Amino acid sequence: MQSHQPDLTPQDEVAARFYGRLDRNLAVQRTGDGLWLVLGHPEAVQLLRNRTVSSATRKPAAAGTWNRLSARFFIFHDAQSHLRLRRMVSDCFTPARLDLLKDEIRRSAAARLGELAAILATGDRTDIMETVAYPLAAETICRLLGVSPAEGEFLGEWAVALSRHTDDEQFDRSAEDVLAFFRQQLALHRAAPQGAGLLSVMAERAGAAGVDDEELLATCILLLVAGFETSANFFGNMLLSLLWHRERYEQLLADESLIAPAIEELLRLHTPAHVVMRRTTEPTAAGDTVIPAGVQVGVLLGLVNRDPRVFADPDAYRLDRTPNPHLSFSLGAHYCVGASLARVELDALLRAVLAGLPNLALCEEQQLRWSGRFLGRGLERLQVLAA
Ligand code: HEM
Structure with missing residues (x-):
């Protein structure tokens, strides 16, 4: 196994190369190629809440199915065009609907963990990304959409192909x-x-909301690509941290009330989406800096989450950070619409792991490898066994 501590940033080569070029003392800075970066927490909050800052950061669409569809993803739209599609989704995340999903996800998690426990009981080791994280993330999206998990069994594979490209x-x-x-x-x-x-629900409401079929289908695909890998990746990162620092796992086994703060603290330390992109439409204040109009700005959530002005002892894992204002789900108009579902899913999965596999352990001799992408930070494999 690699010798570094898996809580220190940067953890992987792609991030290390990128972060290595930055001046960590500057909350807002411009790179050599004209991109502006925000590293500070108050500056990120100010920018993400600024309604004049645009999310329309895609280059003019080229030909091809993907380009046609992704141009309709509401994550890249502003103002009314964004709200019209986002509302169709967010209106469905009622507390009653989330409770129903919670029960279904808990059952799925328990079933997956039962299968995993049976494999590990034979003394075998297994890749928990493949046996649990990816299948459960795909099942969650199916249940959200109302597609039977059996029919949607290929969704996970497609989502991986689309996001890794x-x-x-x-x-x-x-x-x-x-x-x-x-x-x-x-x-x-x-x-x-x-x-x-x-x-x-979307099919029923689309007409009244002025949403055509192409937009509706694009929204389904956005939910898949935005919700699948982020959750699966984070589950792997979270488990790695808890098992690597075994005392953290033991602490949760002893006291379930620590599960919620542990998830929040690990979301902060292991930020799954390291950057969100914006474009300024007018000169825009971010702290003491004014970013000029018409430039691309990357908000580096992984560094923002470790701003020492907001998080005391920022590289440490602490369960007493209340509140814990990490920005792993972003902020403002584009705050992750699936955040409540992701929290339900992560909670269900972690509880199922703790209940079903108190003796879960990392395989010692594995080489940890993160996927080569900066945006979706996740492990390619995570080999586990029963100790
Ligand atoms: C740990 C899991 C997750 C993380 C860390 C995460 C992170 C994020 C972040 C950082 C954004 C903001 C992008 C921006 O500001 O431009 C976002 C937006 C979004 N997320 Fe998530 N997400 C997660 C899970 C999910 C799930 C489970 C779903 C749905 C099933 C989902 C659907 C979306 C959608 C549709 C948007 C676009 C929102 C908008 O533009 O209004 N996410 N997510």
Whole structure:
């Protein structure tokens, strides 16, 4: 196993190379290639709450299914165009709907952990990303949309192909496949609405909200790409930290009331999405700096979450940070619409792991490797065994 402590930033080579070039004492700075970066917490809060700052950061769309669809992702829209689509989704996250999802996710997590425990009981080791994190993240998106997990079994694979984009041909094929899948599901949900599933609800409301089918299908795909890998990646990062520092795992085994603050503190320390991008439309204040109009700005959430002006002893794991104002789910108009669902999912999964596998341990001899992307920070594999 690598010798570094997996709580120190930067943890992986991609981030290390990038962070190594920055002056950590400057809360706002400009890079050689004209990109502006925000590293400070108060400056990030100010910028993300500023309604004149735009999220329309995509380059003008080229041809291709993916480009056509992603141009409709509301994460890249501003003002009314953003709200119209976001509301269709956020209105469905009622407390009653979340309670229902919580029960379903808890059952799925318990079933996955049962399978994992059976494998580990034979003395085998296994990759917990493959056996638990990815399948459960895919099931969660299916349940949110109201798609049966059996029908949606390929969603996880497509989401990985779309977010990693290692091979153009595979990428286009995945975009076509996922679009065809949701088109077919939409027709099914229109023909026979399925209760509170998001697809049925959106299908019913789309007309009145002035949302066409292409926007509706793009929104399903956005939920998949925004919600799948972030949750799965973070689960791996969280488990690595808890098992590497075994006393943290033991602490949660002894006292369940620490689970919620532990998840928040690990979201802060192991920020899953390291950067969110914005574009200024007018000269914009961020702390003492005025960022000029018409430039791209990257808000480095991983560093913002360790700003010593806001978090005392910022590299330390502390369960007594109340409040814990980390920005791992961003802030402002684009605050993660799935944050409450992600918290439910992570809580269910961690509880199931603690209850079913108190003796879970990391395999000593593994080489930890993070995926090569800066944005989606996740482990490629995490080998575990029963100690
Ligand atoms: C640990 C898990 C997750 C993390 C760390 C995370 C993080 C984020 C971040 C940082 C943003 C803000 C982007 C910005 O400011 O430009 C965001 C937006 C978003 N997230 Fe999440 N997310 C997670 C889980 C989920 C889940 C489970 C879903 C849905 C099923 C989801 C759906 C979305 C959507 C649709 C947006 C766009 C919101 C908007 O633009 O209004 N996320 N997420």
